[in-house]
Amino acid sequence: MQNILVIGFSTRNVVCSARRAGYTVCSIDAFRDLDLQECAYKSALLEYRTVEELHQLDTSRIKAQMSEFGIEFDAIVPGSGLEMLGHKDIPCPVLASSPDAMQKASDKLYLSKRLEALGIPHPRCYSPEELDTIEYPVMIKPVSGGGGIFNRVAQNKQELLSSLGELHKHNSELTEKTVIIQEFLEGIPSSVSLLSTKNEALSVAVNEQLIGVPWLSRLPFAYCGNITPFKTDQAEEMEALAEELVLEFRLLGSNGVDFLVSKNGPSVLEINPRFQGSLDTVEKAMNINIFEAHVGCFRGDLPEKPKAKGFAARGVIYSDRELFIDEKLMHLILREKGADIPCQGTVVEPDGPLTSLFACTSTREEAVLSLKRGTDRIKAFIKNQTEGKVPGFTKHVVSQA
Incomplete structure (x- = not known):
């Protein structure tokens, strides 16, 4: 197995992991970010961007794009947004759980019923x-997917109905x-990354999640x-529960x-039946190649449990305005040596992801401080750029038509 196609809403971390493992990917x-294009042998733009459009994605279009790459693929790996991609019409093996298993694991309402039956908090x-x-407060979120951007909290019935109307708009x-x-x-939001x-x-790693961090995003649950x-005395219990669940749902x-994680113990929020956003920090902290380990699972192989070599942190910076990526901004982002580097000439929408550091x-504290400093540098540059304080910078007016 050598030639791999990764398809999803955002695939950079999976593509680069596969490249490091020696695959032609x-x-x-x-997004087709700059660093994705550097890791990929070839790349193409996913023409369907919204949730509604992804649900209408026809496998015939995928097969057409596969043929346009001009190579014979040994396997396809679905990522975020394409978890339920049908397998039977794909002309090569799909390295993922069955669509039925993914559907059940992704459905938060179905998951809740199974957790109740299993006696899991x-x-x-x-x-x-x-x-x-209903006993308030409550959290409103999509049944599947979302990345936290559509999550809302309601303190009473009026706020609940208002949030439902807003989400539908x-x-x-x-x-x-x-x-x-x-x-x-x-x-404390957290996760367990597993192989099965x-x-x-x-369980490969227990991770702390950064959710709605004010200096990274304006969205409260992004x-x-x-x-x-994530160092917690509840780690072993979380790992055991997570392992029980992936086997229960027959995930691969x-x-x-x-x-x-609370004073009352860990509560399960959801299952992500796919590569996770934590892939980068897990690989860096645990010294493991997740993509290679993922492929091994389909041969029935699991690696030895890795040990942490230190702390690795990833911070996703969201733009607080519509932002044109000019040469100066792109070079500044490149100097930060992060990932998800937007290409020059692209436009980032308000509250859209800009880049990752x-x-x-x-120590954890040093990692957070490093992310904060890098974020401050980028945001200060954007503020000065927008206000015309960067020498030689000419504002780019983006048409609203």
Whole structure:
């Protein structure tokens, strides 16, 4: 097996991991960032960008794009947004769990019912028929996917109905039937990254999640990165629960389970039946190639459990305005030695992801400080650039038509 196609909404971390493992890898994704293009043998733009469009993606179009690369693929790996990609019409093996297993694991309402049956702690979920019995506050989120950008908190019924209306305006597919209403719990967002075969599961790392960090994003529940490892006395319990769940749902390869860590113990929030955003920090902190390990799972092989070599952190910076990526800004981002580097001439939408920064240090505190300093440098440059304070900079006016 040598030639791999990775397809998803954002694939840079998977593509670069595959490249480091020695594969010839092509990509179809919605960003085609500069560093993705450097890692990929060839890349193409995912023509479907919204959730609604992804649900309408025809495998015939995928096959047409595959043929345009001009190479024979040995396998295809679906990423974020394409988790439920049908396998039977793809002309090569698909290195992923079955669509049925992925569908069940991704459905937060179905997951809630299974967790209840298994006796695993989780936030209580309400159906649309239970609006009059809800105990507030609650969290409203899409039944599957989302990355936190559509999550809302409601303190009462009026706020709940208002949030449901707002979400439907943002995305017509978000209705009472396609969102989940959960008990809102306080705690530290975290995750377990796992590898699994048909018979075994291995927890590779426990990660702290950076959610809605104000200096990275204006969105209160946006995914803003990870810190690996997450040092907590609940780690072993989280690993055991996560391993039980991926085997229960018959998931294969690289998968993740999200938790909320509180004084009452860990609660399971959701399952991510795909490569996770934590891939970068897990690889850097645990000295493991996740893509190679993922491929091994389909042969029935699991690696030895790795040990942390220090702390690795990833911070995803979101833009607070519509932003044109000119040469100066792109070079500044390149100097920070991060990832997800936007190409010159592209436009980042307000509250869209701009770039990712990394830090590898001996302590968590040093890692966070390093991310904060890098973020401050980029944001200060953007502010000065927007206000015309950068020497020789000419503002680029983006048409609103």
